[in-house]
Amino acid sequence: MAEPIDPRTGTPAGATTVAPVPRIPTVVVDDVHVIYRVHGANSGNNNPAAALRRMLTGRKSGTVREVHAVKGVTFTAYQGEAIGLLGSNGSGKSTLLRAIAGLLPASRGTIYTHGQPSLLGVNAALLNDLSGERNVALGCLAMGMTPAQVRQLTPEIVEFSGINERGDFSSLPMRTYSSGMAARLRFSIAAAKKHDVLLIDEALATGDARFRRRSEQRVRELRASAGTVFLVSHSIGSIRSTCERSIWLESGVIRADGPTDEVVPEYEKFMNRK
Structure with a gap:
């Protein structure tokens, strides 16, 4: 015997239906x-x-x-x-x-x-006279992170950016960076936050x-x-x-x-x- 169909949903009567997840x-x-x-x-x-x-x-x-x-x-x-x-x-x-x-x-x-x-572009402002690490700290604070979060995330951000792969550039002023290094650091700072x-x-x-x-x-x-x-x-x-x-x-x-x-x-x- 065929199972009766619920005319409201088009599915077998008594079947469990899952509501679609709303797009926000x-x-x-x-x-x-x-x-x-x-x-x-x-x-x-x-x-x-x-x-x-x-x-x-x-x-x-x-x-x-x-x-x-x-x-x-x-x-x-x-x-x-x-x-x-x-x-x-x-x-x-x-x-x-x-x-x-x-x-x-x-x-x-x-x-x-x-x-x-939040807009991230290759021309996003960083302070040339400050070190990469100091710019990381300021950028994270500007995004609303606490000082404790900044201390925790700074090494991860520097490592992600790769600016230290050819030396300890994170302690040097931003003016010593190539344009590619600076852009990578900008992205790494912005991407550290949801x-x-x-x-x-x-x-x-x-x-x-x-x-x-x-x-x-x-x-x-x-x-x-x-x-x-x-x-x-x-x-x-x-x-x-x-x-x-x-x-x-x-x-x-x-x-x-x-x-x-x-x-x-x-x-x-x-x-x-x-």
């Missing part, structure tokens, strides 16, 4: 436009004396050029996602990250975030293959701890290995948004066109 939004970008206004663009006002007069008087050039960097971008990011941002140079990727981080105002539209997004939303702008492009593998594994760990990670990188390999979802921006407009293994081939085809 962490970033909602709703029809966002970002417009830069550049004063004096193409106006022949490159004269240093004229520029100095404008600085002293507070007067702006009469010529204003608008740069529409992000145009009507809409998407939702969810807890536990790692999202790659693809696009050619000048496509609006870094501008979008800065807007999500609250460093650039949206000219139109709205951005909602869960918690405070973030609700971590925005990474090209920081994984620096360092050797070993550091890239370590940093990509750390991104996966941050995702697993229920954070959301955005990664801007020209390294398609990093995007493929760390992000299950990708958003392709071109000229400030979303061209594609979906699984990485579907979006990346479209992007590569576009970039390799003749």
Whole structure:
């Protein structure tokens, strides 16, 4: 005799049903436009004396050029996602990250975030006259860690960054570091803390293959701890290995948004066109 079906659920009567786990939004970008206004663009006002007069008087050039960097971008990011941002140079990727981080105002539209997004980029500020270890301590304190946590984590952060692989660089001033060493240390500091939303702008492009593998594994760990990670990188390999979802921006407009293994081939085809 056939088992009766519950008309409400479509499953056999008495069967145990498991409710789907709700997806929790962490970033909602709703029809966002970002417009830069550049004063004096193409106006022949490159004269240093004229520029100095404008600085002293507070007067702006009469010529204003608008740069529409992000145009009507809409998407939702969810807890536990790692999202790659693809696009050619000048496509609006870094501008979008800065807007999500609250460093650039949206000219139109709205951005909602869960918690405070943390932006990590290769130009993140470190103090050149202080040692690497001292910068680690200051960076961790700025992220809200206690002095005890800082003392515990500093050796791990220095080891993760690899800056001591060719000598005791952690005790030397940051001005003695190569750009790659400084970028690795920035990433290592930021990745030592669990973030609700971590925005990474090209920081994984620096360092050797070993550091890239370590940093990509750390991104996966941050995702697993229920954070959301955005990664801007020209390294398609990093995007493929760390992000299950990708958003392709071109000229400030979303061209594609979906699984990485579907979006990346479209992007590569576009970039390799003749």
